[in-house]
Amino acid sequence: MAGRWSARRHTCGQPIPTSRPQVNEIAGISENNEVVFSAALGFQLTALRGQLEGQGLDGLTYAGTDALDATGIQFEANNEGIVHTPHVSITAGDRVDTLLADYEAAKGEALESRGFMPLYVDSMFLGIQGILDCGCADPAGIGDAVKQISGFEGLSGEITYAGTNGIPPKAVPINRIVDGEDVLVATIGAGWEGGAVSAAPSGLDVEAVLAADLSDCADAPSGDPIRVGMAMDFSDVVGFVDIPGSKVVPYVAELINCAGGINGSPVEVRVAEVGDDAALATQESCWTGVPIS
Structure with a gap:
């Protein structure tokens, strides 16, 4: 993917009702094609996304850690396309x-x-x-x-x-929210x-x-x-x-x-x-x- 990789650490457990400094910083450098990586909780990342989209940045890809799965990213509004690394990728009927x-x-x-x-x-x-x-x-x-x-x-x-x-x-699953479903898209280390x-x-x-x-x-x-x-x-x-x-x-x-x-x-x-x-x-x-x- 073209563009830059933007990383920002948020403190888990701290709500992000507004991320204005981060939003302004990203908006000032973004070409609207980057990956935004965050260790935030699910509702925090979707809040950040909403604020960035409010700045016209609707072409960003969002990625996060196991904290997203742990905090129910698949149940969040505005979660489409978010990438995360759950401990276990769960499929229907497994x-x-x-x-x-x-x-x-x-x-x-x-x-x-x-x-x-x-x-x-x-x-x-x-x-x-x-x-x-x-x-x-x-x-x-x-x-x-x-x-x-x-x-x-x-x-x-x-x-x-x-x-x-x-x-x-342990192999690492890479999941993405696709059409509202939490879908496995790749696995790192699957050959172990x-x-x-x-x-x-x-x-x-x-x-x-x-x-x-x-x-x-x-x-x-x-x-x-x-x-x-x-x-x-x-x-x-x-x-x-x-x-x-x-x-x-x-x-x-x-x-x-x-x-x-x-x-x-x-x-x-x-x-x-x-x-x-x-x-x-x-x-x-x-x-x-x-x-x-």
Whole structure:
């Protein structure tokens, strides 16, 4: 694309009722054919776009990060053509879409922050696999076991920690809003082959969990509970958008228990959305089981 690449960092969590300095700066240099990249939230970027269009700049392309998907860019007005990089590109009828539809049917609430949901669920799954692999409840031992995970087929895709610096390699989807739909247009790193596939973790059957029907559950598991504590820090966006990991994770724990639990043991999950309170984050995430932040 011809033109320049204009980058501007906005502070997440701060509303942009007016971006006059940025608008004036861009209007002063724009040839109306550039890409405007922003790390703003969905409603912030569409507000900025509206102000730029008010200056006659209607030929710009807008691109952003996972913050757009997390804050429901697909539900925003004036979102046509916006490009973003979600953690997971969700298509109609796939596992994530089905899980979110089932959640809506069970709980009577649609989750607008969709792409983050598989990450929360996989955090719980990985913690459980770590517990199973190490046969322990010691956070350090569980953490060491997670570091050895390779080829784990999670909700968000294949996950490998073994042989990495602690960041699993991952293909990056590029989505664009086309005719009001959030559409995958490209994938960076799609040829990555992943690691060796791990042996199936004893008692954890992800497909069975996702297929569980809360209206028709197996006998309630009665073994010693597997407890998972998760702390989620969304201090940047508190008050502006709901990123409801604290809703979907307990729901998936219900599905696990509906499917019979893990080796006959129920899963108990405790989620804290802790904002800026680091002490509370430590307290909540170290509730028995595995700390995951």
